Amino acid sequence: MMPTNGSWRSRSLILSLLLAPVTQAITIDTNDRQSVIDAASEAAYGMMTWYAGNETGQIPGKLVDTWWEGGAMFMALIQYWHFTGDATYNDEVTVGMEFQAGDGDYMPSNYSNYIGNDDQMFWGLAAMTAAELAYPEASTGYSWLSLAQGVFNTQIARWDTTACGGGMRWQIWNWEAGYTMKNSISNGGLFQLAARLARYTYNDTYAEWAEKIWNWTIASPLIDTATWEVGDSVSMGDNCTTVDSTRWSYNYGTYLSGAAYMYNYTNGSSEWLTAVNGLLTATWDTFASDTYGNILTEFECETTEICNRNEILFKGLTAGWMALTALIVPSTYSTIVPKLKTSSDAAAASCTGNNNNTCGVKWYTKSWDGEIGLEEQMSALNIFWSNLIMTSNASAYAPVTSRTGGNSTSDPNAGSSDSTDKTSTLKAITTADKAGAGILTALFAVAIIGVVYWTVAGSE
Numbered sequence: 474m475m476p477t478n479g480s481w482r483s484r485s486l487i488l489s490l491l492l493a494p495v496t497q498a499i500t501i502d503t504n505d506r507q508s509v510i511d512a513a514s515e516a517a518y519g520m521m522t523w524y525a526g527n528e529t530g531q532i533p534g535k536l537v538d539t540w541w542e543g544g545a546m547f548m549a550l551i552q553y554w555h556f557t558g559d560a561t562y563n564d565e566v567t568v569g570m571e572f573q574a575g576d577g578d579y580m581p582s583n584y585s586n587y588i589g590n591d592d593q594m595f596w597g598l599a600a601m602t603a604a605e606l607a608y609p610e611a612s613t614g615y616s617w618l619s620l621a622q623g624v625f626n627t628q629i630a631r632w633d634t635t636a637c638g639g640g641m642r643w644q645i646w647n648w649e650a651g652y653t654m655k656n657s658i659s660n661g662g663l664f665q666l667a668a669r670l671a672r673y674t675y676n677d678t679y680a681e682w683a684e685k686i687w688n689w690t691i692a693s694p695l696i697d698t699a700t701w702e703v704g705d706s707v708s709m710g711d712n713c714t715t716v717d718s719t720r721w722s723y724n725y726g727t728y729l730s731g732a733a734y735m736y737n738y739t740n741g742s743s744e745w746l747t748a749v750n751g752l753l754t755a756t757w758d759t760f761a762s763d764t765y766g767n768i769l770t771e772f773e774c775e776t777t778e779i780c781n782r783n784e785i786l787f788k789g790l791t792a793g794w795m796a797l798t799a800l801i802v803p804s805t806y807s808t809i810v811p812k813l814k815t816s817s818d819a820a821a822a823s824c825t826g827n828n829n830n831t832c833g834v835k836w837y838t839k840s841w842d843g844e845i846g847l848e849e850q851m852s853a854l855n856i857f858w859s860n861l862i863m864t865s866n867a868s869a870y871a872p873v874t875s876r877t878g879g880n881s882t883s884d885p886n887a888g889s890s891d892s893t894d895k896t897s898t899l900k901a902i903t904t905a906d907k908a909g910a911g912i913l914t915a916l917f918a919v920a921i922i923g924v925v926y927w928t929v930a931g932s933e
């Protein structure tokens with residue numbers, strides 16, 4: 474029985490006051506697996522305080538003022554479940570993933586008029602992740618694999634040859650700014666999805682598409698295979714000859730991931746290994762240099778504190794793709810693990826806000842920077858689960874294929890019955906709709922500057 478006398482109580486009060494700041498912060502010991510799991514759990518909990526889609530009257534899978542981030546969020550939670558075994562959020566994930574599926578291709582009619590290729594892609598990648606991590610199938614609805622195939626099928630139908638010799642446009646609709654641009658995340662996203670479908674299904678048609686997108690990308694200025702720098706976008710106005718070279722980590726990450734899956738699919742081709750190693754080195758050198766203590770940093774916006782919601786997510790997505798790369802390109806494991814650990818420790822130090830483990834934007838300062846949000850939590854969650862590949866049975870966590878335990882049902886024709894991806898069903902678009910939709914990155918500003926630049930240049 475505990476003593477109940479006054480002196481014990483006051484002692485315990487003083488103790489708890491002393492301990493409070495310490496126990497409230499995520500003190501992560503990366504060498505202790507449970508400690509990393511606890512950190513991931515805290516980050517996930519904080520993230521889900523921003524999600525009301527499971528409440529009565531709310532829309533499953535829809536986050537306030539953004540549609541695409543729902544896909545990114547569920548992807549993070551599927552990976553969290555896979556690496557920790559904690560199924561707390563699985564019901565919300567499954568319901569939300571099915572609710573937003575549209576006709577099996579993530580073009581739900583409420584949002585399909587302003588969804589960009591990259592927005593749709595993130596949901597497709599979430600579904601692919603579910604298939605590869607053997608996440609339980611929904612009792613009714615689309616299989617995870619078929620949803621990924623639905624996104625693939627609807628996207629390859631949009632492959633655009635009107636300029637630049639091919640490539641995916643950023644936007645699907647001509648009323649969206651960015652319709653005349655081709656960008657890395659859209660092309661790199663489809664490249665990654667195609668490579669993952671190839672590896673999971675062993676159907677070479679997907680691999681041919683991955684190769685086609687890769688070939689187009691490296692022939693364009695988006696990827697420089699001498700330096701492995703990855704640009705953000707090119708404009709159809711000049712036939713994609715000039716690149717916007719703003720550096721965003723997820724552009725590197727998505728091509729890295731696709732190359733890693735192709736390496737694995739081809740049973741270890743040296744060409745793909747060269748791409749993996751080149752992109753991996755460039756990613757660390759660009760986003761986790763000595764300047765930032767070797768900690769992942771979205772330097773284009775973090776150092777000046779101008780990151781928008783989307784941009785806050787990039788480095789966490791990139792970390793996750795690197796973690797999966799380590800599992801399917803085993804030669805990269807020993808370089809990736811310690812680097813993820815450095816970023817994970819720093820992220821934990823940033824998750825010390827509000828006395829309740831609120832995570833900040835900047836990890837490299839190793840302290841909370843006063844920021845709070847869904848995206849901060851999601852990025853922290855992503856770096857924490859990524860760190861869980863650090864275990865002696867890491868290979869047991871590798872994404873599966875249809876021959877190694879994956880049994881998600883295939884539907885090669887998924888998405889072909891889509892009824893929303895057609896101009897005939899257009900609805901009036903409100904400003905609020907638009908705010909709720911696309912990846913409205915700094916690209917927007919860049920696009921406008923680009924347009925002005927070309928107008929000026931053209932009038933000379």
Ligand SMILES: *[C@@H]1O[C@H](CO)[C@@H](O)[C@H](O)[C@H]1NC(C)=O
Binds near residue numbers: 518519522827829831
């Ligand atoms: C942490 O505290 C802040 C400020 O009070 C609050 O807005 C936020 O919802 C809290 N987060 C969690 C996960 O409790």
Ligand SMILES: *[C@@H]1O[C@H](CO)[C@@H](O)[C@H](O)[C@H]1NC(C)=O
Binds near residue numbers: 521522528529562565
């Ligand atoms: C919604 O999910 C959260 C956990 O993220 C949970 O706390 C809450 O009770 C759920 N609400 C409903 C109505 O199921």
Ligand SMILES: *[C@@H]1O[C@H](CO)[C@@H](O)[C@H](O)[C@H]1NC(C)=O
Binds near residue numbers: 532535572581583
């Ligand atoms: C579409 O919007 C309506 C009206 O807000 C809502 O009731 C419905 O759940 C939404 N469906 C999806 C898939 O978001």
Ligand SMILES: *[C@@H]1O[C@H](CO)[C@@H](O)[C@H](O)[C@H]1NC(C)=O
Binds near residue numbers: 636637638
């Ligand atoms: C545009 O670029 C593509 C790919 O490099 C090339 O095949 C095509 O000839 C170019 N078109 C023009 C008009 O320069």
Ligand SMILES: *[C@@H]1O[C@H](CO)[C@@H](O)[C@H](O)[C@H]1NC(C)=O
Binds near residue numbers: 681682684685688
């Ligand atoms: C991609 O380029 C390589 C090297 O030039 C070539 O061998 C391959 O056939 C191309 N693949 C596709 C699908 O175009």
Ligand SMILES: *[C@@H]1O[C@H](CO)[C@@H](O)[C@H](O)[C@H]1NC(C)=O
Binds near residue numbers: 738739740
């Ligand atoms: C990889 O190896 C497996 C097993 O030997 C074989 O079935 C498959 O065809 C190979 N894949 C490629 C792309 O060569």
Ligand SMILES: *[C@@H]1O[C@H](CO)[C@@H](O)[C@H](O)[C@H]1NC(C)=O
Binds near residue numbers: 737803868
């Ligand atoms: C492909 O990934 C698996 C893990 O699923 C791994 O065991 C295998 O060694 C990888 N293949 C190659 C060629 O590295």
Ligand SMILES: *[C@@H]1O[C@H](CO)[C@@H](O)[C@H](O)[C@H]1NC(C)=O
Binds near residue numbers: 864870
């Ligand atoms: C890896 O090993 C740990 C410790 O033995 C065990 O708890 C866990 O279930 C294993 N994971 C997998 C995916 O086999």
Ligand SMILES: *[C@@H]1O[C@H](CO)[C@@H](O)[C@H](O)[C@H]1NC(C)=O
Binds near residue numbers: 607878879880
């Ligand atoms: C598919 O695999 C999962 C996980 O490995 C398993 O729980 C499930 O029973 C399997 N389903 C079928 C139909 O074999």
Ligand SMILES: *[C@@H]1O[C@H](CO)[C@@H](O)[C@H](O)[C@H]1NC(C)=O
Binds near residue numbers: 677679
């Ligand atoms: C392979 O994928 C392609 C493209 O989706 C599809 O047309 C074809 O039927 C698939 N082949 C098999 C054997 O599933």
